[in-house]
Amino acid sequence: MGVRTPGTEVAARAERIEEALRASAYDVREAVAHDDDVLLRVHDPRLVEHLRTVYDRWLASPIPGLVGQDRVVPYLMPTAGMLDGLPEREPVAVHAAAGRYCYDTMTLVGPGTWEAVRGAVDVTLTAVDVVVAGEPLAYALVRPPGHHVTKAAYGGSCYLNTAAVAAQALRDAGHARVAVVDLDAHHGNGTQAIFYDRADVHYGSLHVDPGAGWFPHYAGFGDERGRGRGVGANLNIALPEGTGDEHWLEGVDHLADAVSAFGASALVVSLGVDAAAADPESPLQITHEGYAAAGRRLAALGLPTVAVQEGGYHLETIGSLVEVTLHGLAAR
């Protein structure tokens, strides 16, 4: 909005979750470095290269000296309306390139952004390895979240789509059909977009209605069912503001039924806990018991499951919300 405001996607989020899980005696493992193969199967290589280099390019440009901005902030987005059919060229100026790959003004790049987002990919691929090796459930404790990142554009406090990486890695490991269930309060427009044309990955999401004025505003509507070969492999359940456990869990059941009907042999859970009543970022009213029940209902599918952390911004409860959900997911 043109003014500097405190961020809610802060390092303490991950620290609170880690504290809660260590206190509950989960088996905690360190991430193992992985190459870019899977990452480049879900993202445009130009997006990955942009994120890897843009901060250094920004610092080396005149912009920080001219305007005092030491974070990468887009100022010009080449929208469809601006280009009106012209080819989308690669701009020379880094301050123009910033809007070529980022679609909003709240997802800044600063020192350590690349290390964090690329590290999240390693964490996610390590969790996939654990499940492929035979464990029924692994959870990737990552930040920033990822589900708003499309093939070639980032935004929504997300930079690389870890849930999509997990789904693609499970496909590559031999699962013919993989399902993603997105419990975050907001629609995962990026995950939807990445798999929208594909028949091998089902995306299902339960979220506050974008038509009621909520992020991502332009996607997440019920009539988005996939495209081409992907028709039928996308399911959006948009909920009114104020939705509580009962109707939310009906939605979870609906998504679980869709996963069964799709015939998935592995599951990715985009585990956002910002639908919780106390969360400042959404108007949904889900309780700890609601999240625990959602975990149990998804566990009942009996599928090898990789859960990836998405949103959740209420620091006092984020750890316990994740813990109860994982406890539910582990009930088999």
Ligand SMILES: [Zn+2]
């Ligand atoms: Zn969210």
